[in-house]
Amino acid sequence: MKEPAGNGIATCDAAIFDRMLAEHRPDAVIVTVPDYRHHEHIEAALRAGCDAISGKPVTTDPGKPASILAARAPRGGR
Numbered sequence: 001m002k003e004p005a006g007n008g009i010a011t012c013d014a015a016i017f018d019r020m021l022a023e024h025r026p027d028a029v030i031v032t033v034p035d036y037r038h039h040e041h042i043e044a045a046l047r048a049g050c051d052a053i054s055g056k057p058v059t060t061d062p063g064k065p066a067s068i069l070a071a072r073a074p075r076g077g078r
Contacts (some may be wrong), residue, residue, distance in 0.1 A: 027050060042071070
């Protein structure tokens, strides 16, 4: 993970996103990858028990909303 710059928000390279989730266990992530990859990062964050914030569209694949909802971890059990 990179040190926060100027605005105090830490960033993470998409290639190590899963490792960042496991090591840092953030409460929430902001997904800023290209639109066609939003669902991958949203699902990973939700499976890790994080809140995920994403711009529009949440996904460009009509089959992905169901998998995004299925990825939600039960609250209270990280």
